[in-house]
Structure formats: C-alpha cells, structure tokens
Amino acid sequence: MTRKLLVVSATAIAVAGGMNSAASAESADLVPIEEGVLQPGPPPVDDETGFLPAPTEEAELPPVSKPKDGPDAEYCQPRNVYKPTANLGKSHWGIGATQANWNDTPRTARSWFKAEVGGEVSLTYSGELKASASVLVAELETKFGVDLSVKLTAKLGNEIQVDTPARKTTYGKYGVWRMKNSGTSYTIYSNCHTSAKSTVTSFTPWYVGWYLWER
Incomplete structure (x- = not known):
C-alpha cells in the first residue's frame, strides 16, 4: 500500500530587512532550540526594536596626549574595547515564508522542505558599540569557542527532511x-581612564539552517 501525503506548501516570499514583532526576549532564552529537531511551536520572537547594523569601523579615538614625565605617570594606548559578558542563547532569523506539510493519512509520512528564497543576515546590536563588528565577533569567538560571522548568506536550495506523524502538520x-x-563597550584613554561603559546586546550570525515545529 502506498503512502498518501497531502502537501500544503506555502510559496516562499522574500523578506527584505523586515523586523519581527515584539515579544519577550527572556522567554526565548529558556526554550531549548536545536536545528533539525521538532519544536513545540514557531520560533520565539525577540524584540529587536532599535537594533542597528554593526559598524564596520570602530568609533573615532580621542587625540593622544603626551605622557607626563615622572615615575608615577600613567600612560595607556587609547583604544576602543568590547568585552562579552553572557551568552543569551540562539535566535532564528527567518527568510521567506513558512512552509508546511499536512499528513492526512493514518501513518507517518516524510516531509521534505526546500529553500525557495535566499538572503543575507548581518550582525545587529543595541547600545553604544565603540569597537567594530569584526572586533565584537573575534571577542565572542574567543570567549565562547564558536565560529561566528559579521554576516551570512542563506542560499537557495537548502533542503531538510523530517517525519510528519499521522494527522499532524510539520x-x-x-x-x-x-x-x-x-x-x-568603552574607550580607554591615554591617561588609562575609561569612558562610561555601555551595555551592548547583539545578534551575531552563527550558521544557516531550519527551524522545525509540529502541530
């Protein structure tokens, strides 16, 4: 007997830099999210109101003053600093429309999703970031032992297959x-004092992939 799978696949549409609607970011951090594993619901939505594309260059440094003479004189090379403090979990930025397969049979069937739209996702941040995006990425990679990017391109044709139980939609x-x-983030001045420290929250591209859920 052959399987019968009724496929209702939404036609993917391009999303050009649109922001997700606001919701609690804290709740998203508590949800275990693993790529390729069915989740109980759609991707948690982070409130990214006011987030900006990360700067390609660091903020302008103040003029370098001549070090004072004497044994107690302090001098530091002026520089902009970013120091990561916490990993707040994963967040998925969707490109194109959600696809869906409804299994209208009494048996498990196989769903096959294929990316019909591609796009580029860049690092974004809130707060006052003195350092450049490349410095932020390097600091995060060192602290957390991961490979991150300033921007990633999700290409067409990426595919994934997953089982859809009877009478369920994947x-x-x-x-x-x-x-x-x-x-x-802050600036260190030539007298070794620092500017006020700004709290920076960032979303840094990690890898391309799918978010899957079932109802």
Whole structure:
C-alpha cells in the first residue's frame, strides 16, 4: 500500500530587512532550540526594536596626549574595547515564508522542505558599540569557542527532511541561526581612564539552517 501525503506548501516570499514583532526576549532564552529537531511551536520572537547594523569601523579615538614625565605617570594606548559578558542563547532569523506539510493519512509520512528564497543576515546590536563588528565577533569567538560571522548568506536550495506523524502538520522556516549576547563597550584613554561603559546586546550570525515545529 502506498503512502498518501497531502502537501500544503506555502510559496516562499522574500523578506527584505523586515523586523519581527515584539515579544519577550527572556522567554526565548529558556526554550531549548536545536536545528533539525521538532519544536513545540514557531520560533520565539525577540524584540529587536532599535537594533542597528554593526559598524564596520570602530568609533573615532580621542587625540593622544603626551605622557607626563615622572615615575608615577600613567600612560595607556587609547583604544576602543568590547568585552562579552553572557551568552543569551540562539535566535532564528527567518527568510521567506513558512512552509508546511499536512499528513492526512493514518501513518507517518516524510516531509521534505526546500529553500525557495535566499538572503543575507548581518550582525545587529543595541547600545553604544565603540569597537567594530569584526572586533565584537573575534571577542565572542574567543570567549565562547564558536565560529561566528559579521554576516551570512542563506542560499537557495537548502533542503531538510523530517517525519510528519499521522494527522499532524510539520512546519519549516529557513534562515540564519544567530547567537544572542550581552557585553560592555568603552574607550580607554591615554591617561588609562575609561569612558562610561555601555551595555551592548547583539545578534551575531552563527550558521544557516531550519527551524522545525509540529502541530
């Protein structure tokens, strides 16, 4: 007997830099999210109101003053600093429309999702970031032992297969997984004093993949 799978696949549409609607970021951090594993619901939505694309260059440094003479004189090379403080978990940025397969049979069937739209996802942040995006990425990679990027391109044709139980619908959302972090950014002056420290929250591209859930 052959399997019968009724497929209701939404036609993917491009999403050009649109922001997700606001929701609690804290609740998203408590949800275990693993790529390729069915989740109980759609991707948690982070409130990214006010987030900006990460700067390609660091903030302008103050003029370097001549070190004072004497044994007690302090001098530091002026520089902009970013220090990560916490890993706040994963966040999925979807590209294109959600796809869905409804299994209208009494047996488990196989769902096959294929990316019909591609796009680029860049690092974004809130707060006052003195350092450049590349410095932020390097600091995060060193602290957490991961490979991150300033931006990632999710290409067309990426595919994933998953079992859909009888009388259930499996959903697939293609996009880029990002690491959510908090940190501090400030400037060190030539007299070794620092500027006020700003709390920076960032979403840093991690890898391309799918978010899957079932109802």
